[in-house]
Amino acid sequence: MIVWVDAVAADSAPLIFGLSLLERHLHGLRLMKPAPARVVIDLPAGAAEPKLGDKRLYRLPLEWRRSGEAYAARLGQMLAAAGKEPLLVLDAATLADSRLPASLAPRTSSTVVLSREAQDPAAVLFIAGDQAPVATALAANPADTAALGRQLVDAGSVPAFKDEEFNGFVRRLRRTLPYYLFTVDNAARAAKLERFLFWSNYKGSTDLFTRYVYPPLVWLMVGPLARWRIHPNWVTAVGIVLALGAIPLWADGWFITGFVMAYGMSVLDSVDGKLARLTFTDSVSGNYLDHGLDMVHPPLWYLSWAYGLGIATEGWGSPLGQGAIAIFVLYVIDRLVLKIYPQIFKRAFHTHSRMDGLVRSFIARRNISLPLFTVGYLIGLGREAFFLIVAWQAATTLYHAARTFWILCIEKAHRKAHAPVEVAAKRVKLD
Known part of the structure; x- marks a missing residue:
């Protein structure tokens, strides 16, 4: 051609x-x-x-x-x-x-x-x-x-x-996006289209904080970083430092400082992906760094919360220690279960139906567990909040396992007739 x-x-x-x-x-x-x-x-x-x-x-x-x-x-x-x-x-x-x-x-x-x-x-x-x-x-x-x-x-x-x-x-975004084609004849039009592209690059199924709380901060950062031609891998690197740096702080009892670093990392985790897609600078190394960090740091955060709350003195045999071990094991099982669906359908689990997309907004993930623990700690209920997060992780793991089993049973019985339902794409209006 x-x-x-x-x-x-x-x-x-x-x-x-x-x-x-x-x-x-x-x-x-x-x-x-x-x-x-x-x-x-x-x-x-x-x-x-x-x-x-x-x-x-x-x-x-x-x-x-x-x-x-x-x-x-x-x-x-x-x-x-x-x-x-x-x-x-x-x-x-x-x-x-x-x-x-x-x-x-x-x-x-x-x-x-x-x-x-x-x-x-x-x-x-x-x-x-x-x-x-x-x-x-x-x-x-x-x-x-x-x-x-x-x-x-x-x-x-x-x-x-x-x-x-x-x-x-778009598999990475877990959503369907119609094609777009626009004339760009002035700066005001360009600014409006930047907004359009920004919102078009949000995932179809994601957590409540990523969808409704972080976007204003992400928007303020993505534009300047794109104009300065900052590579998203540098943003990811800063996020890695913040995510891992919060762990020893929490374990040593410096919870407020750890929270500041954790929320900074959570915002940057949205920034680097948007920046990469909007400027065509996504890379294999960047994807490995970003997704590798997302996989590794949550259970380490949970362990450091429990350690800072009292495991250091009570030991791993205490209820707090057992809760920490339980959430670590549950998290690993949950991630392994979520690997099954993409191997068969070549798409993310939470795109299977509208219900699965909705559940993705509040299941036990970092951006849900972190606010829960933050609020609990600030009002003097840190332990209670931690055990709530352990229970929520258990419920999430059970849902993913049961739902995956159900989907695979249907697929086995009705292989020719079954077709996953995509999360509906909302058309983004320019105005």
Whole structure:
């Protein structure tokens, strides 16, 4: 596949989370498998080649052209150069879903992707097979891809891309996201779209604190960090220091200081993932660091709480010590149980049904246990709060085990008919 990016009119387009719209298009192409054979980028006559902030983008087969000709003439030249090769037409003045190129590449017929917002003229054009309808439409001298796309759809010569043709399920986010395509013509519009992208990158099933309490803090941090081009791995590293640093403090009785560090880490745990996805800087090492920390630190936190509450003097044979051992064992069992479902269905357990997604918001996880213990400790009921958390972990483990057993029984009995129900995706409105 050949890709043509019209960047002639994109000089003044605002940045989105520190990246130009051209860079965002190129990241989408970088993620394609197989990669495009050619990526031709049209710049204004005499314009300097823009500097791309991510070296990985230079691995694409980039070709820079400079032209003062009209849009129709330049696209006509690309059609002639493409011949029978499929051609993807992008506009560097639009914000396009990075998943679209990979979704369009396997198609054998031409299609026009229009913005899902009726008042937005943005479009992406995929030309495969017969070029005649596009060549005919170019005779009317359309000003840009949006005008050409709308002209082709209105004439009935090229069909519009349908929502149901797009597989929007995002495994990492445990939710389904429809594709997006927007024109970005001013700073106010860019700011609104940043909000849209920010909320689109929240997981479909997550805990109450991550969903409702932390977002304002995460929003305040993600924007500046993206503009400063801070790699999310550095944010993860700070989170690791805070998460592990709180453990000896709690064990030694410094609970308030430990709480401050723990909540700082909890916020950063949301920041690094959002930053990585919004700036295309996610990496294998970053995922291992982030998810490895999430797996390891909670039981160590629980043990340090119990130790600081009295195990140091009462011993591990005391009720407090036995509770600490119990929650450690229950946590490990719970994590092992949750590994079963993804091995079969290739998706997270809490996407199986709406009920499972709802339960995920308040089950025994770090962001639920930490506030419970904090409140209990501050009102002088630290021990009681700890034993409540042990009981809640036991209930959570029992639910996951029983629910997994039930799902697998249904799958075994109705293997052909069974289909997991995705957590419903809510459409994020720009206003």
